[in-house]
Amino acid sequence: EEQRYFSASGAPLWLRRRQHSASCRELAVRGPRLQLRSLSAATSAVWLAAYGLFVLCQNSMVLSAAIFITLIGLIIYLHFVKIDQESLLVISSLGIQVTSSYASGKESTTFTEMGQVKDVVISEAIHMQKVIYYLCILLRDPADPQGVSEVVPLFQSSKPRLDCLIEVYRSCQEILEQSKATPQSS
Secondary structure: OEEEEEEOOOOEEEEEEEEEEOOEEEEEEEOOOOOHHHHHHHHHHHHHHHHHHHHHHOOHHHHHHHHHHHHHHHHHHHHHHOEEEEEEEEEOOOEEEEEEEEOOOOEEEEEEEHHHEEEEEEEEEEEOOEEEEEEEEEEEOOOOOOOEEEEEEOOOOOOEOHHHHHHHHHHHHHHHHHHHHOOOOO
């Protein structure tokens, strides 16, 4: 099932929930796809500026450099910056897998064993004179079982609003409760 929400900046987001089993749930937040119109406008603006410089200085290297720079910039943007989807796979007996899917098709995945997870919480921060909420995983401190060694923020690219985060939080808590009910073997 997919529901529409909004990001902290007001962009539309879609939350897809999949329950693979009673102890396994996948939650994916998908942002808007790359718009060809905005990409074309930015490329055209750079190339028109380069053409204007070419007319003034009569150097063809200006046009070649503009084409080269925009193509390299586009590749870098699609492969390292523009994230289309962020997903969270929570399995009570194993752990939590976080995957970011980039516009180029590249995926970045991290996995945290359930034994390291202390809790999943919604936290708040003040950013540019407004309060924003974010979901994070609290990792256990190996030296102090009651302490937290690290806070791992989730959905940093899409930045969903509180209503979306609450849905993800509830789903995570249901799976975490199952994990706490069945002791982990070390």
